[in-house]
Amino acid sequence: AKAAGRNTQRFFDPDMQAAVSNRSALEADLRRGLQEKELVLYYQPVVDGKGRLQGAEALVRWRHPRRGMVSPAEFIPLAEQTGLILPLGQWVMEAACAQLVAWSRSSLTRQFFLSVNVSVRQFRQPDFVEQVLGALDATGANPERLKLELTESLLLADVEDIIARMEHLRRYGVGFSLDDFGTGYSSLSYLKRLPLDQLKIDQSFVRDLQTDPNDAAIVRTILALADSLDLGVVAEGVETTGQLEFLQRYGCKAFQGYLFGRPMPPEVLERALRPAL
Ligand code: C2E
Ligand code: CA
Ligand code: CA
Ligand code: CA
Numbered sequence: 657a658k659a660a661g662r663n664t665q666r667f668f669d670p671d672m673q674a675a676v677s678n679r680s681a682l683e684a685d686l687r688r689g690l691q692e693k694e695l696v697l698y699y700q701p702v703v704d705g706k707g708r709l710q711g712a713e714a715l716v717r718w719r720h721p722r723r724g725m726v727s728p729a730e731f732i733p734l735a736e737q738t739g740l741i742l743p744l745g746q747w748v749m750e751a752a753c754a755q756l757v758a759w760s761r762s763s764l765t766r767q768f769f770l771s772v773n774v775s776v777r778q779f780r781q782p783d784f785v786e787q788v789l790g791a792l793d794a795t796g797a798n799p800e801r802l803k804l805e806l807t808e809s810l811l812l813a814d815v816e817d818i819i820a821r822m823e824h825l826r827r828y829g830v831g832f833s834l835d836d837f838g839t840g841y842s843s844l845s846y847l848k849r850l851p852l853d854q855l856k857i858d859q860s861f862v863r864d865l866q867t868d869p870n871d872a873a874i875v876r877t878i879l880a881l882a883d884s885l886d887l888g889v890v891a892e893g894v895e896t897t898g899q900l901e902f903l904q905r906y907g908c909k910a911f912q913g914y915l916f917g918r919p920m921p922p923e924v925l926e927r928a929l930r931p932a933l
Pocket of ligand 4 (some may be wrong): 836
């Protein structure tokens with residue numbers, strides 16, 4: 657009776673009540689936003705040590721009619737919990753592939769790649785491989801220009817199955833990055849078995865690189881590890897030339913961060929590119 661009493665009390669906790677109804681209101685709103693085509697993709701440049709563009713990462717935004725531009729940090733976790741990430745992720749894949757085709761037509765970009773974030777739930781769908789191949793096919797995008805960003809939490813599932821899916825897409829030329837590397841729990845033996853092209857050093861390690869010896873050591877270790885496993889590395893969240901210099905000194909060759917450009921609408925990225933051509 658005591659436990660029930662406590663439950664009852666919690667159930668009527670006005671703060672929690674408000675949180676629950678906020679969540680379901682947000683869910684309904686996101687569902688509507690998806691239907692009304694309020695989602696847009698921004699693109700953040702990935703550059704080499706000389707600041708030359710190598711590619712870009714597609715990052716979703718919600719252009720909300722009342723709230724303005726909403727960050728994915730506010731709706732991706734909810735989309736993952738509710739399953740809305742599935743239609744959302746499929747839309748992102750198709751929109752990114754369409755942009756890739758538009759850019760390759762304008763010959764703006766020869767060796768340009770486009771990275772797309774894939775949530776674990778999306779990757780685990782039985783028809784994930786078909787969805788990606790379908791998006792490539794529908795748009796005519798070159799699979800060799802597409803990179804999929806996966807996170808370490810993927811490794812909680814059946815690794816054989818993950819490898820099989822990755823291999824299947826790799827046969828078409830699709831590449832794979834392990835995102836937010838170092839923040840998850842990934843075991844090095846799994847890392848060696850996964851058919852990856854690239855690791856992305858999480859921005860939480862880059863931020864205090866120059867002041868926190870632990871972060872500096874982690875970054876150096878990731879760079880050495882990537883080198884010995886023959887993987888590329890992209891450092892995320894590079895905001896200062898000091899960070900850039902440190903990363904370069906230890907062998908990093910690709911960078912992403914506000915120092916080079918924020919996520920931007922595709923037409924802004926194109927304008928930024930043109931003077932360089
Ligand atoms: P992420 O994949 O780690 O993306 C990098 C995030 O770091 C982006 O946040 C980007 O705007 C931010 N960032 C880049 N450079 C800097 C910098 O120099 N300093 C700082 N402080 N931040 C920087 P954003 O766009 O808010 O995205 C947040 C997260 O939402 C992404 O983290 C990703 O996990 C998720 N996300 C975004 N788009 C998608 C998507 O299409 N599908 C899925 N499944 N997740 C997405
Ligand atoms: Ca990412
Ligand atoms: Ca990341
Ligand atoms: Ca992140």
